[in-house]
Amino acid sequence: MKALEDKIIAEGEVYPGNILKVSSFLNHQLDVDFLMTMGAEINRLFSDVKIDKILTIEASGIAIAVAAAAHMHVPVVFAKKNKTTNILADVYASQVESYTHKEVYQVIVSKEHLNKGENILIVDDFLAIGNAISGLMDIVEQAGGNTQGIAIAIEKGFQGGGDKLREMGIRLESLAIVDSMTDNSVKFRQQ
Amino acid sequence: MKALEDKIIAEGEVYPGNILKVSSFLNHQLDVDFLMTMGAEINRLFSDVKIDKILTIEASGIAIAVAAAAHMHVPVVFAKKNKTTNILADVYASQVESYTHKEVYQVIVSKEHLNKGENILIVDDFLAIGNAISGLMDIVEQAGGNTQGIAIAIEKGFQGGGDKLREMGIRLESLAIVDSMTDNSVKFRQQ
16 A cells, blocks of 8 residues: 555654554554545455454554444454453453563453354554464454454564465455665565 | 433443443444444534544543544544553653552653644543543643543443533533443433
8 A cells, every 4th residue: 555655654763673663643643534544445455355343452453443344334343452350251362472562461352242153354553473463363263253364554574474374375465564674764565 | 322322221231340341332342333423423512623633542442532533534642551662752641540440550642742732632432530531631731732622432420520520611522421320220311
């Protein structure tokens, strides 16, 4: 998605540790009009697939998932990173290791919000190693659902998670794939 | 908003400790088409006010804030509950005591995303005691912005936070105000 690549060039900042900061529009401040156009593009990319529900993970996945769902007219379920006292029912749970924060956490989804046989589109803002996505796929499998595809705003291609998923035969659509980045240059993969 | 009251009656569950569980549509699973109609209603309620930006708090405030922003065509900033390694710039911070989770946390917003003189609409899914809202108002004040109003999906009127804000002269619009709730009955305030 050319408009997203342009926005990353214009507003993104590269920091040590493979960090691409896009907090001006994607994960702290949200450019909602732009998010809605990204949502429309995700809808277009998966228009040939039957999707019953979008699954994402709190917190920064929620905005892009809502934007996609607004165009696809399906509900979103967001996995939580901490057990809250508000969820009394049983949960599906999976372990995730965070590359950015160097910590292990559990993603949980209440059993009542994922059903057997549902066709799930997983949506997230970033894909790097792919640990969070693997956790979400694990949860869909536990629920007896089908992961029909994965939609990502920005894939860090050089960290390999995306290509590993493609090799597994999973349909993955990333709106922008960063193949390399340095202080003064971000290079995108041709799609 | 009659449609929201009907949905709370149909899908909400009351639990001990003043917990109203609406995780089927508002804060775990998200009924995005319905959220968008709530966003349209927030836009209508504040159509006479100049709003530059919406401020909310992760995680469950993000969806309703995005829905409102999609109609108001303004950016959203979501306050974070934990310091992340991705934010390197200075932050505005405020202490918040969580009623639901019985814990104290810090809400933080990167200084680069709130500017002096900006007209802010604070949006959140729930208002009870009002501690999270007070933290967000404190942050707006620190930034030199103006809290022009507060929009809430569900206010728990019987917990008093909303009326305290109204007495302070703050413009608060709640799409539904629960005045009492028991196992088998939820009563709403006439608006």
